[in-house]
Amino acid sequence: MRYDYTTIEKKWQDKWEEAGVFHAKNGCEKPKYYALIEFPYPSGQGLHIGHPRPYTALDIVARKRRMQGYNVLFPIGWDAFGLPTENYAIKTKTQPAEITQHNIKRFTRQCKAMGFSFDWSREVNTTDPKYFKWTQWIFLKMFEKGLAYKKKMAVNWCTSCKIVLANEEVVDGVCERCGGTVIRKEKSQWILKITEYAQRLLDGLDTVDFIERVKVANRNWIGRSTGSEVDFATTAGETLKVYTTRPDTLFGATYMVISPEHPLVEKWADIIENFDEVKKYQEASKRKSDFERTELAKDKTGVELKGIKAINPVNNKEIPIFISDYVLMTYGTGAIMAVPGHDTRDWEFAKVFNLPIVEVVGGGDIEKEAFTDVETGILVNSDFLNGLEVEEAKKKITEWLEERNLGHPKVNFKLRDWVFSRQRYWGEPIPIIICPKCGFVPLKESDLPLELPKVESYEPTDTGESPLAKVRDWVEVKCPICGGDAERETDTMPNWAGSSWYYLRYMDPHNDKEFASQEAINYWGQVDWYNGGMEHATLHLLYSRFWHKFLYDLGLVPYDEPYAKRTSHGMIMGENGEKMSKSRGNVVNPDDVIAEYGTDTLRLYEMFIGDFEKAAPWSTTAIKGCKRFLDRVWVLTELATEGDEISKANESSIHKTIKKVTEDIETMKFNTAIAAMMSLVNEFYEKGCNKADLRMLTIILNPFAPHITEEIWESLGFVHDGLLLAQETWPAYDEEKTIDNVIEVPVQVNGRLRATVTLPMDCDKEEAIRTAISDEKVATAIEGKNIVKQIVVPNKIINIVVK
């Protein structure tokens, strides 16, 4: 008999909601546990089949923790600002807020149908003025502390979306969202000084339990390097400051390169003999998109600044200066000393311009390629550094430079400040008034939230201004300081803003006095387990850690890291192994799956599909196995015999399974936890089971398949004290009972398996060998040969070596 999942699932979802069993209680005396999933962007497509994978995983953790006696916070909300909604609004001439409401409704229905144990009473929505009031408030705090500032700068401009992109949103030189061409454009932008926290964002990684690949991605993104800043005198008078990680190669610096945007170029306009040529190169590189610059990376280009030379401080040799776009103004000092013998890029450039290549670190063949090995090289042609290893030479030259005031040690980061403004409508308005007399004037806290005005058209403008700029009666205001005519900032925040602190809002979501009360923040502390996609490792994760550290500095949060533990799930691919997409026609809709198999099966399959951390292809046939398993569990309710105590026959297997499931959930090995429960059910079919046996299975299966197990719990009369299965206590296993007293041990002869023998647990070596050689097959194998060695690994294996 098959179970009627449609009726059952709805029934228990209603009961859970009615009983409010998943509500977290602030200040509860139980130990707290905060499990967090990345709140979704409520897109027009509805819930993707990939969403339930991480949601189910942490739902299992949350449900298990509740059963283990924790006060669990497992919240849900909507990261609802964003471009797709705005683009859809433009297309359909509807309000973004309306579209958002509509999409949220659909996502809510879908999430509820999955039976996730979210605390719906704490639902947040980043587009709700009650929420973004505090996003704006945190921004103003940053402004107050000098961490938010406006600056004219070259930004990434998507020619298709007509919007400024953060560096993080430019992927392979094109717009991450639409794939459009990205060019450099000068614009005045709000910037957040995340670089001020670079070192702390790096150090903090050592104090948290993040999976290694997340830490590595973060470290690479922050990109800390240590080296020296060195001053080169020039014949023009000005000093040219460079940054290098290889000061030991200073004797090999045969020319210099500065970025085309370097300010000294303008300063030297009158002295540079070929200024027209230089100017032309500058303009050409300015027009290049990032994509072109990357594409042309192999071919080095540049122009020498004729009439000016730099002087190498170690040997006072005059060397030429070039401009080239392979030197970036945004990193280091925008100028480098070129050591073609020991830097690949400099080597390539030197080959193009026929510049001298001098070997100063021996060990390679600099005729063929630059020798960059720092482990084995020995300094040559370097006067007082000769004979030293690279590390020693670095130390010595750094001291030498410092003594003469020519240079000093310096740490640099690849991380750049966060371009924080967007010229779009559907985002949090930046709560700043621009007054011709008073400058940037922040709104008073009492004027927050600054809401979005309703507008007729959300079309972005070609000038690059936000659609808000057209709403004159919103833009034109009086300056709060001087009372004169002023204008509002019309840029909005990027959608990374609302997600940078949402986990704090969940702690106290209805507070209209503070972003969350201190009691709530202190009670919930850090997020205990945060799971999310790898694609957010360097964006959202870094941004929110930065905001959190800022709030920590203000004394508003008790920990300087928001997330104690971070894990990541693999994607669910299409059945053909490719990424799911409409254009590939391999999209699976969770609503259809639920209709065909029920939610419990979908949840189970998403967990059984493979290693949680790895991508896995969807299979329309493999999911049937999970359905069959649940059907088999269901049938057990009829097969189970009476019994109040766990049967002797199943006792050992039950305890082993409890142990396996208990441990596997903690290490995210959901697939093997389910396999263990399947094996147990197979055993129940072989050996029979009683109701007490089935009761245990029902409890440990509950976090995975919560609906069917509640129904079984009720139908078999396990309900006590009016409690739901979700409120039951997680079973403890008896370690003793997971250990067998007799054990099958394989016997090898010369490393080849010949037999298995049955031995008592922990029996001694002599007995093991005696039993082994008395086995017929083993005896045959060693007959007429000398036993050279006997290896007995207790309870594992016996290996007899013969000659």
Added chain:
RNA sequence: GCCGGAAUGGCGGAAUUGGCAGACGCCCGGGACUUAAAAUCCCGUGAGACUCAAAUCUCGUGCCGGUUCAAGCCCGGUUUCCGGCACCA
């Protein structure tokens, strides 16, 4: 180019971290039930050799080599694939 990760049956994947390779599931084959089909239940299922069959043996974790009584796991080399970063001095 650099930094991660991976490679195991027809398929998704297991393997207590050096100890019976292939758990669990899918697919497939055979049988039972059925007028029949679906569903369900039972049996089989890495490849090969010898067998009527059973038994038995050999080979087998991308490739080459090493360490070890014993290697999917450790070491050296190599190929391929996936992900991230990418002129960061």
